[in-house]
Amino acid sequence: MPDERVAGRLAALAPEVPSLAVGEDAVTVAREDLTALMRFLKDDPECAFDFLTNLTATDYSDHFTVVYHLVSFVHGHLLTVKCDLPREEPQIPTVMDIWGGADFQEREVFDLLGVVFTGRENSRILLHEGFKGHPLRKDFEWAGGRES
């Protein structure tokens, strides 16, 4: 469960962000409301999540889930935010303008899973630009380097 103060603020925010759902271990939100929620979590003095420790994503075969781990150095609390994306159209707004540190992590998620972050330039970071496909997708197929 989120910190009590955070839970209280999220409950107050709920009418403005209809897709917001506060779960046991994470807060889920639709991608349309992601930017509004994230901006609120950063700017609200009770929440004050001033640092994005981790940004990653998972391929569940029928959809992608992008996961944000936030921490507040001011209050010392943590929060996990999750956002589901349809597999056919894996697009999500960038949070780079809120936390600059999201830059490389969004590029990594784009590189390995093919999730497109709108509102920023998407380029590979670990693999070379000519690489075909996104290797952490469940349906990725490759030929290994072993010589038979």
Next chain:
Amino acid sequence: MDVIKGSEKEVARESKIKEGHAIERLTTDRVVVEEARRLIHIAPLEKVLNLARGYSFWPFGFGLACCAIEGLMGPNDPRFDWSRFGYEPLRNSPRQSDVMIVAGTVTRKMAPFLVRLYEQMSQPKWVIAMGSCAIAGGPFVDSYYVVPGVDKLVPVDVYVPGCPPRPDALLHGMLLLRDKVQGRKSVISHA
């Protein structure tokens, strides 16, 4: 260690050369001949240079994975201390080194840089492939982004197997390379 240094034929040829030392054409004085044989060796300049090269490699540390700890940091420390053999200056510039120690997994993105750095090394130059990954891709050979052995990119002189090899193993590899550079026959067979 079953290291075979020089066949019998070679030993015989060398002693023959020693028998016919050039000083004997000038004098037959036994004392002079003995002293000249002891002190003056006649050999191609390249052989002398190779003697120096073999005793003072300047390794270029290409640390890519855990092998860098065992192969580049370990031999540097006082316990293993490769400066005993003259291999002390671990360079970070390819232009100042003559042995590239590839210690770790080479990915496809790293491959062009590895080749470029090898090309930037001045001649003569040698390569040691350290550990399973550098030799043949190691446990990652079937993954989508690992080069199956650094010998696909550059010529390799010595393979040091292990995962990772101990610093002693790398030192053994360096000594084998020394023998190779100095022109002694050096073959290891585990058959």
